[in-house]
Amino acid sequence: MSSIKTKDLTKKFKDLLAVDSVNLEVQEGECFGLLGPNGAGKTSLIRMITAVSLPTKGDIWVLGNNLKTHSRQVKAIMGVVPQVDNLDEDLTVLQNLMTFARYFNIPKDEAYRRSMELLNLLELENKRNSHIRELSGGMKRRLLLVRGLINLPKILILDEPTIGLDPQAKYLVWHKLKELKSQGVTQLLCTQNMEEATALCDRVAIMHQGKILSLDSPQELISRYVGNEVWEIEVDPDERSMIVKELENRRLDFEDIVNKIHIFHIESYESLTGLKNFASKLRQRSATLEDVFFRLTGRSLLE
């Protein structure tokens, strides 16, 4: 059974089609990544899946339950880590968790046990009596994750879970997410961090202007759109047109960015023989999801 399934899911604001007939299926136990530039519709999509906003059109099923009729049951088994910090500023760290657990009808002593355990795991136990305003940005994000886990969710919805975290905290969160995956928790991860998507996700959907452009495993997306390696040429303005012409003659798949040229899908190095004579600053690197992202969504700012 699929964990999350959407059919023709559409969200329309006044004069903006934020989500445009999206069909997607997240399998049970997988970590599904949602990538896209700002304004791509990721957050609108997630708000509908978490039942806090109603679709303009279309349907959502979570573990077979239609969200239109079973939103409470679905929300009870979901954990949500929002992008915006909405911790309860009137309460301390521990009170935040206890109060949140009460929304799920978790008995008090069980809530306390889970809170302490999760605070320990994310190294926040010393902060349990602190006020939210006394926490650093990174601590708040970790606390949001702890809060999202308080109901032991079967499905975890994460909107930029590691944004603003230092590398240490980021790896701590990744580690926890991998551990949850091994326990069978389905994850829908919305991120701008390509490294994160590559490290965590089984499959990735690239979203742009309300639509899903492409969907596959990170490795598959990379080899489909970019190839396994990228050749990069640093270009001086006066030699640019000559290099471009040479690449065209060689029928290479390349992208011309202001002071750089990327060459993709190199099948044999023969096609590069002698290229050094034209472009002295030629070097090779491995392809990343970021290359895929740029190829699919373009390089201009979209907002």
Add this chain to the structure above:
Amino acid sequence: MRLFSWRFIRVWQRNRDVFFRLWHSEAPGFIAEPIIILLAMGVGLGAYVGLVDGQEYIEFIAPGIIASYAMFSASFECTYGSFVRMEYQKTYDAIIATPLNVEDVTAGEIIWGATRSFMTGTVILVIAAAFQLVHSPWAVLIPAVSFLEGIMFAAIALLFTSIVPAIYSFNYYFTLFITPMFFFSGVFFPLSSFPQIVQALSWVAPLTPVVHLTRALVNGEFHAYLLGALALIITLTTLFFSLSLFTMRRRLAI
């Protein structure tokens, strides 16, 4: 329209916990201020006021002070208080991602606002009794009236909160709605000396029936028109409660 469920109690509990952690910062406003008004107006101004039936002026205004401060409690709670929770702290956004929905949040906020009215009404009633201003055992019903009144004013306030763009808009709410009611609902003077039009306006102001009801319970003097007053309170409460369920969903679940 969707209805709320028993889960609203979770929102009420959340607000209760926060209130009893911070109550010392709220207490002066809602306990000290009514005492000051009661003494200043009742004893100070009261020395110059002669009432027709030989009643002391402080006795005349005491029931109205109970009703007014109960109104203020629910009104502040569900305007500034609710707006800060909704817009600045995003508390509601977090709550509606749990099994609670927007309607539970709305009902929880309104019933909490009413609880504030209940507490304020009860405290001032006890103070008034200590000053020997309460003359009838029927006064034990006043906390219940304050609670009902609280639901009404909390619902009106939350309806307004759900449609305003910014926190500054509440200046209008208090200057043009709450404060005029405080003066023109028969708290400090009977309205019989005013032109017909003012009297008519006063009778549709939601505070007026509450003042009359509270005064009757304090004095133990009942008239048939009080049933109309009670009916008016219940009608307005039902109307604004339903409307706020609708407008809050429109505001939050976009």
